[in-house]
Amino acid sequence: MSDFMRKVLASKRETRKRLVELPFAQKLVLLEKLRDRSLLIASSPLRQQHRHS
């Protein structure tokens, strides 16, 4: 594994650790944002087109 990839993975681990340590209420706010994004992506015309083709 390259040094670059090692740094990327370490950074991801750090971000995940930071997210895990957030208070539950803050995590739920993020969860709501993730849900809104998921719904937005699901309603995209491109995705609809793909589903019906």
Next chain:
Amino acid sequence: MKATLQVINQMQADGVIGQYAIGGAVGATFYLEPSATLDIDIFVSLQARPGSLLLSLQPLYDYLVTGRKYAQQGEYIVVEGWPVQFLPPGDALGEEAIAQAIATDIEGVPARVMTAEHLVALALQLGRGKDFSRLLQFIEAGVLDATRLDQILTRFHLLAKWEDFGDKFLRKS
């Protein structure tokens, strides 16, 4: 989601449901980093109607759909914008998961969340791809109490499944 939980707390105060516990992805978020989910799984203890031995979700639907006009979408009821699936415990593991849930607080709104070990045991029992993925997240996050998990897995005859999971996903060849 706070508003959704307020309604669920009110249902409990009004005697429509007994104890409840948040499970699934939202419950897991208590211990892990948030991951996208479209619904909330609420495990609920139900009380049998007077004169009946059968447990029914009907009073819950009467309260939310007929009484409070929340929309029903398949097996979900959309409560304050969130599709909620109410799940009566299917077995003793589900009952214990509700009984031993952790009381917490979301900016002043009380809520009960399953313990990490019960979430893991239930995920193992279900055994879908996304359940295994969640199991790995729990292990990587280091939030499990090994002794407590071992006791639960033993009590509910899930050790063989745990071994299989370990063989498939944790052992290096």
